[in-house]
Amino acid sequence: MPTTRLSRPNQTWALAFDDAFANPATPTLSELNASRFVHFISCALTEDGTELTLGDSETDDTVTFCDIGNNTTLTQNNVTGNLTWLVDANTGGSGSTVDLTSLFNKVTSLLDFPDIPYWLISRTGPNASQDIAFAAGQVIKMARFKTDVPQVIIENNSPIRKSQALVYQGSSNWNYTLS
Numbered sequence: 397m398p399t400t401r402l403s404r405p406n407q408t409w410a411l412a413f414d415d416a417f418a419n420p421a422t423p424t425l426s427e428l429n430a431s432r433f434v435h436f437i438s439c440a441l442t443e444d445g446t447e448l449t450l451g452d453s454e455t456d457d458t459v460t461f462c463d464i465g466n467n468t469t470l471t472q473n474n475v476t477g478n479l480t481w482l483v484d485a486n487t488g489g490s491g492s493t494v495d496l497t498s499l500f501n502k503v504t505s506l507l508d509f510p511d512i513p514y515w516l517i518s519r520t521g522p523n524a525s526q527d528i529a530f531a532a533g534q535v536i537k538m539a540r541f542k543t544d545v546p547q548v549i550i551e552n553n554s555p556i557r558k559s560q561a562l563v564y565q566g567s568s569n570w571n572y573t574l575s
Contacts (some may be wrong), residue, residue: 406521408528409438409446409479411506412538414513420540421569428530428574434517436527437481440503445480445559448518448537450570473570475539477516477562479507482555483548507560512543516562532575539568 416433417423428434451474459466484500506514517538519525530536541562549557 404443405526406523407438408436408517408519408526409441410517410519411435411437412515412517414515414540416515420515420538420567423536423538423569423572423574425530425532425574428517428536435502435506437479437499437503437506438527440481440499442480442482442557445478445557447476447478448516448539449476450474450537450568451476473566473568475564475568477539477541477564478559479503479516479562480549480557480559481507482557504558507543507558508546510543510545513540513565514543514562515540530574534574536572536574537568537570538572539570540565 410428412428412434416430417427457466481503482500483504484498506512515538517536519530519534519536521534525534541564544561544563546558546560549559
């Protein structure tokens with residue numbers, strides 16, 4: 397019996413190299429659709445273990461002599477990014493030839509080493525937009541991260557996965573409408 401996989405066809409995940417954008421605050425459609433610098437990775441990622449979320453901002457509670465009562469100043473966003481992806485059985489080990497067409501191997505090659513800066517990009521909608529070109533009017537979230545050391549996840553009766561807890565680098569562009 398064939399396996400049926402459920403997918404969320406309106407959710408797109410992409411990784412962009414650190415220098416993919418002249419100005420990350422205003423990424424252009426041509427920059428986002430440059431396949432040499434921006435890589436669609438949605439179909440390699442698992443839903444549980446993949447996230448790009450905006451938490452409460454970091455704060456500064458320093459009080460000066462002129463403040464009335466407690467003073468709290470927001471300092472920077474607190475963004476969390478984590479990616480979990482499936483691992484391909486054909487990685488080129490034991491003298492075999494690596495499958496260079498495998499999306500799983502592509503994601504592994506992008507995320508398998510620490511301290512590599514990327515922009516993680518998330519787009520929700522429109523329907524049936526998973527991994528198609530970015531277009532005007534769409535809304536994206538993106539944040540700059542560095543990779544850490546990936547963790548291998550091995551569980552009984554589950555495919556082998558890797559997980560990358562990304563380290564936020566202080567720059568994000570949240571709910572940006574493309575023009």
